[in-house]
Amino acid sequence: MNIHEYQAKDILRAIGAPIPPGEIATTxxxxxxxxxxxxxxxxVKAQVHAGGRGKAGGxxxxxxxxxxxxxxxxxxxxxxxxxxxxxxxxxxxADIASEAYVGIILDRASKKPVFMxxxxxxxxxxxxxxxxPEKILxxxxxxxxxxxxxxxxxxxxxxxxxxxxxxxxxxxxxQLYTAFMQSGCSLAEINPLVVTPTGDVIAVDAKMVIDDNxxxxxxxxxxxxxxxxxxxxxxxxxxxxxxxxxxxxNVGCVVNGAGLAMATMDLVKYYGGEPANFLDIGGSSNPxxxxxxxxxxTADPRVKAIxxxxxxxxxxxxxxxxxxxxxxxxxPLKVPIVIRLTGTNEEIAMKILTENxxxxxxxxxxxxxxxxxxxxxxxxx
Amino acid sequence: xxxxxxxxxxxxxxxxxGRDGSFxxxxxxxxxxxxxAGVTPGKGGQKFEGTVxxxxxxxxxVQATGANTSVIYVPPMFAADAIIxxxxxxxxLIVAITEGVPVLDMTRVYPYVKEKGARLLGPNxxxxxxxxxxxxGIIPGRICAPGPVGVVSRSGTLTYEIVYQLTRAGIGxxxxxxxxxxxxxGTNFIDALAAFEKDPATKxxxxxxxxGGTDEQEAAEFVKQHMTKPVVGFIAGQTAPPGRRxxxxxxxxxxxxxxxxxxxxxxxDAGMGVAKRPIDFVDLVKxxxx
Numbered sequence: 001m002n003i004h005e006y007q008a009k010d011i012l013r014a015i016g017a018p019i020p021p022g023e024i025a026t027t028x029x030x031x032x033x034x035x036x037x038x039x040x041x042x043x044v045k046a047q048v049h050a051g052g053r054g055k056a057g058g059x060x061x062x063x064x065x066x067x068x069x070x071x072x073x074x075x076x077x078x079x080x081x082x083x084x085x086x087x088x089x090x091x092x093x094a095d096i097a098s099e100a101y102v103g104i105i106l107d108r109a110s111k112k113p114v115f116m117x118x119x120x121x122x123x124x125x126x127x128x129x130x131x132x133p134e135k136i137l138x139x140x141x142x143x144x145x146x147x148x149x150x151x152x153x154x155x156x157x158x159x160x161x162x163x164x165x166x167x168x169x170x171x172x173x174x175q176l177y178t179a180f181m182q183s184g185c186s187l188a189e190i191n192p193l194v195v196t197p198t199g200d201v202i203a204v205d206a207k208m209v210i211d212d213n214x215x216x217x218x219x220x221x222x223x224x225x226x227x228x229x230x231x232x233x234x235x236x237x238x239x240x241x242x243x244x245x246x247x248x249x250n251v252g253c254v255v256n257g258a259g260l261a262m263a264t265m266d267l268v269k270y271y272g273g274e275p276a277n278f279l280d281i282g283g284s285s286n287p288x289x290x291x292x293x294x295x296x297x298t299a300d301p302r303v304k305a306i307x308x309x310x311x312x313x314x315x316x317x318x319x320x321x322x323x324x325x326x327x328x329x330x331x332p333l334k335v336p337i338v339i340r341l342t343g344t345n346e347e348i349a350m351k352i353l354t355e356n357x358x359x360x361x362x363x364x365x366x367x368x369x370x371x372x373x374x375x376x377x378x379x380x381x
Numbered sequence: 382x383x384x385x386x387x388x389x390x391x392x393x394x395x396x397x398x399g400r401d402g403s404f405x406x407x408x409x410x411x412x413x414x415x416x417x418a419g420v421t422p423g424k425g426g427q428k429f430e431g432t433v434x435x436x437x438x439x440x441x442x443v444q445a446t447g448a449n450t451s452v453i454y455v456p457p458m459f460a461a462d463a464i465i466x467x468x469x470x471x472x473x474l475i476v477a478i479t480e481g482v483p484v485l486d487m488t489r490v491y492p493y494v495k496e497k498g499a500r501l502l503g504p505n506x507x508x509x510x511x512x513x514x515x516x517x518g519i520i521p522g523r524i525c526a527p528g529p530v531g532v533v534s535r536s537g538t539l540t541y542e543i544v545y546q547l548t549r550a551g552i553g554x555x556x557x558x559x560x561x562x563x564x565x566x567g568t569n570f571i572d573a574l575a576a577f578e579k580d581p582a583t584k585x586x587x588x589x590x591x592x593g594g595t596d597e598q599e600a601a602e603f604v605k606q607h608m609t610k611p612v613v614g615f616i617a618g619q620t621a622p623p624g625r626r627x628x629x630x631x632x633x634x635x636x637x638x639x640x641x642x643x644x645x646x647x648x649x650d651a652g653m654g655v656a657k658r659p660i661d662f663v664d665l666v667k668x669x670x671x
Contacts, residue, residue, distance in 0.1 A: 106484055108564045108594045108631070111491045126636050143488040184483060213483045213630065217458050243628045247620070258562060258628025259536020259591055262617035263659055266641075269620045270658060278621070280628040311538045311545070313507075313521045343521065343541070364542065365660055 001210045002049040003224045006089045008206035011183055012190075017175040018168075018202045022091025031072030034090040035065040041093040044071040049229050050081040058085060061093060086228050094204050099192035100159045100169075101125050102176060104141075106186045106211070112140040113180060115147075115173065117155050121192040147177040160195070168201035169193065183221050184214025233296050240292035242281060249274025250304040251375045252297035252335075254290070256281050256315045264309045264368065271365075273372030276303045281315075290323025291330070298333065305336050307371035309364060312343025321349035325356045336374045340367030382582030383511030383556040384531065384573070385474060385500070386450065390515045393418040393439060393448035393472070395455055395463050397429050401478070402454035405519050406433070409452075412522040414515045418442035439463075439470040450474040452508060452517050460504055461486035468497040475567070476517050477503035484630065487565040494567060501567025505630070507537040507559035520544075520557060528553015530666060531577035533570055534589035535562050535596075535629070539617055543589060543659050550663045552670070555583045562591070562629025570600035578608050585611050585669045587662055588653075592618030593632045593639045601647035611669040613654035613662060616641040 006024050013019050021038060024047070025031040035042045046058030053059050058080050062068035068090055078085050099121035107114040118136045120128050129136055137158040141147055152173045156166035172193065180188040187209040194204045215222040227235045237244030243258065247265075251273045255261035258280045265275035277297060281289045297303055310320050320341060328337075339360040341349055346362065353360045361367050392409070396402040397419025406429065410416050418436060419429045425437035436442040439451065451467040453460060453476065460479040467475045475494065482504045494501045502509060508518010512525040519537075524545040532547075532554055534540040544557055558573045560566055570588060577583040586608075590597035597616065604612050619641040621627050623634040634640050648655050654665040 106488070106564065108596075111565045112488050113485075142492065143485060144492065181485065184485060186484060211484050211630070212626070213457060213481045214485070216481075217483070245622070245625050245627065247622065255538075257536065257538025258632060259534070259539030259589070259617050260542055262591060262619075262621060262627055262632070263539050263542070263615075265621070266617060266619045267658055275620055278625075278627055311541050313524075313538060313541050314519060315538075342545070343524075365658065 001212055001215065001225055003208050003210060004047040004049070004087070004226060005045065005206055006047055007224045008188070008208040009203070011179050011208065012175060012203060012206055015175045015178050017172055018200065019206070020092040020094055020202060020204065022089050025072055025088050025090050026076070026086065028069045028073040028076065031088060031090050032065045032069035035062060035068035038090070038092050042068050042090050043093045044068055044075055045089045045091065046075050046078070046080060046085040047087040047089055048080050048083045048085055050083055053080060056080045083229060094194050094202060095196050096194050097197045098195045101128070101191045102173065102193050103187070103189040103191065104176060104180045104185070107140065110140040112142060115139040115141065115155055117158055119159050125191070141177070143181070147174055159193070165195060165199065165201055172201060172203065179208070183208060184211050184218050185209060186211045233299065237279070237296050240289065240296070242279060242289060242293055242296070244296060245278040247275050247277050249276045250302050251371050252276045252300070252303040252306040253309070254279050254281060254293045254297065254306065255309045256311065260309065260311055264307070267364065267368045268307070268372060271369050271372045273375055276300060287319050287323035287326055290320055291327040294324070294327040295331065298331065298335070303335060305338065305371045305375035306333070307367060308337070308339040308341065309367065310341040310343070312341065312345065315343070316345050317341040317343055317349035318345040318352060321352040324358065325352060338367050338371040338374065340364055382580050383514055384576035384580050384583070385502070385509055385556060385558065386511050386515045386517055388514040390450050390517065391415050391417045391446065391448045392517060393420060393442045393446065393451045395420045395439060395451055395453045395467065397421055397433070397435060398424055399454055403429070405454065408522070409516055412516045414517060417446040417448050439466045439472065443470045443472060448472065450517060451476065453477045453479055455479060457481035457483070461490050464490050464501060465493055468494045468499045473499055475499055475501045476506070476508050477501065477567070478506065478508055478518055479503070480505040482563065484563065484565055487563070491565060491567065502558070503561040503563070503566060505563040506561030506566070507540065509556060509558045511556045512554050518559065520559065524548055525557060526553035528555070529582060529584040529670060530554045531580065531583040531586040532557040533573035533577070533586065534559055535591050535631070536589055536617065539589060539659070543587065543615070543662050546660055546663055547587070547666065550667070552663065552666055555580060562631050564594065564631040569596050571603045574600060574603055574608060574612070578610055583610065585613065585666050587666065588612055588614045590614065590616050590644055591629065591632050592616065592621050592627065592634050592641050592644075595639065597644040598647040601651040601653065604653055605651040611654065613656055613665045613669070614648040615656040615659065615662065616644045
């Protein structure tokens with residue numbers, strides 16, 4: 001789960017990290033009022049789950065409260081990478097002497113959180129890693145011991161030769177690590193970490209990504225989810241316990257299991273079609289899930305054919321068949337449906353489907369080919 | 382022959398009285414797995430289905446029955462504790478089926494298990510099956526048959542699909558190993574490939590990867606350097622968009638890293654067979670068996 005910059009900053013601020021004051025605004029009036037309270041030059045920053053906000057025009061300086069109002073007016077409601085800006089952060093503008101990058105990622109290879117720091121901050125760290133890897137220090141942390149003081153100092157000295165600044169940075173490293181662990185992050189970044197002309201070290205931007213598996217045990221973090229920043233169909237799917245990702249094609253896919261769901265999408269493409277979505281109904285075969293899945297998929301007008309691909313292991317195919325029958329009785333389909341199912345209780349499932357006017361096959365390739373033909377031919381059922 | 386489990390595997394089920402644990406324990410017993418004990422705190426002294434003794438702790442279960450393998454069906458927030466408990470009790474192979482284990486938990490579990498000298502499979506995996514000998518986990522027994530092919534996969538149902546197609550074509554398996562879809566797991570492709578390389582009964586290996594991470598690329602390098610047996614590979618997620626988690630926590634393309642194209646190229650560079658579709662495994666394996 002992504003959280004907004006202002007939410008990540010709130011978490012870090014609560015731990016004591018030095019972050020310039022700022023507040024969230026949803027209207028130009030509020031932005032003006034916040035800028036007045038701050039009483040200095042401010043930055044108005046779009047709060048959306050997308051990188052490259054600056055390049056898209058979503059980050060603007062404002063010298064006066066009136067100007068903050070103007071900038072907020074322009075940014076609120078703008079689209080950045082398909083997402084509408086609903087909120088802006090109005091925050092004190094920092095004077096910048098130098099910028100550094102500080103990040104922690106959960107690294108698969110070392111199976112540890114890894115600190116990545118670079119004195120080349122403020123820009124894309126992937127680019128730095130690709131072009132000048134010597135400018136990055138990577139330091140894996142054993143979570144059983146946590147970030148040791150010597151490690152924090154090593155990271156600090158990699159950024160700054162000056163002892164006072166290295167110490168200040170080391171303290172921020174500790175705060176970022178604490179935030180990372182306490183919030184259940186898979187990524188936490190301060191970019192840039194800024195040294196001001198007076199020598200203070202401060203965090204000017206922050207980003208955190210939370211491991212979805214952490215949310216059950218961290219209700220305060222789960223409550224930070226901003227559903228207005230996500231596609232409505234994905235919110236609806238999550239609330240129905242389905243894993244759904246919207247794509248651009250016209251073959252709607254309903255599959256059990258993530259690997260098979262991906263392989264099904266790939267096979268749609270292989271036979272010349274384009275998948276409309278990734279959808280995993282999961283291992284348990286509650287008919288209600290099938291009903292919800294069909295509701296979400298058919299809400300997309302671009303979907304021209306629906307493909308079910310079910311391999312019944314734990315999933316009982318008769319449950320899926322019942323789900324299809326129930327869902328289509330409630331909401332008759334306007335597009336053709338192709339059903340492939342095999343495995344547990346296959347005979348019962350086939351019987352249920354046939355009795356209700358559906359046909360089904362047990363061959364994956366045949367079913368995918370048929371769904372692609374129906375979607376591209378645009379034939380009605 | 383087989384890898385990791387065989388007819389001598391003695392199993393303790395952690396979470397045996399839960400909904401998933403009890404269902405799959407019955408299936409494993411039916412398949413012929415030697416389920417010698419179960420663990421549910423507070424239910425020590427009971428018998429599961431009138432036959433399998435239940436203990437309060439894994440230590441008690443191991444002491445009483447000598448179980449050498451454990452399978453875990455406990456809820457995600459308790460899985461880390463359950464894995465460490467099994468390793469602490471001296472269990473050699475720990476199979477964690479549980480999906481949704483926080484990844485940070487695994488950063489503590491993994492080094493602990495390793496230091497204990499135990500092997501962890503999973504979490505978020507379907508377990509493994511050596512057809513005709515033993516099954517530990519949730520892979521449906523009836524889709525498998527004994528034979529010469531080793532199978533290793535990050536997926537569940539996709540594995541069933543491919544194993545089923547192999548079995549229907551008359552190609553059986555030594556062992557099917559599901560390593561799971563999480564970013565930090567106990568056993569990776571290389572561990573399984575090395576085991577299959579040593580297993581005299583395994584003649585060809587099928588490997589099913591997916592987008593995200595570099596496990597498949599490292600496995601391809603291992604195949605190139607150390608494997609004498611032919612390996613056929615597949616990658617799911619060729620149509621997956623970058624930056625989105627495709628169901629499995631580990632199935633995510635970060636920036637431009639971890640794409641299907643990159644992994645398939647690594648397979649080709651290692652001289653592996655590449656299945657474009659699941660059904661292609663049948664012909665590719667047949668060609669390498671003869």
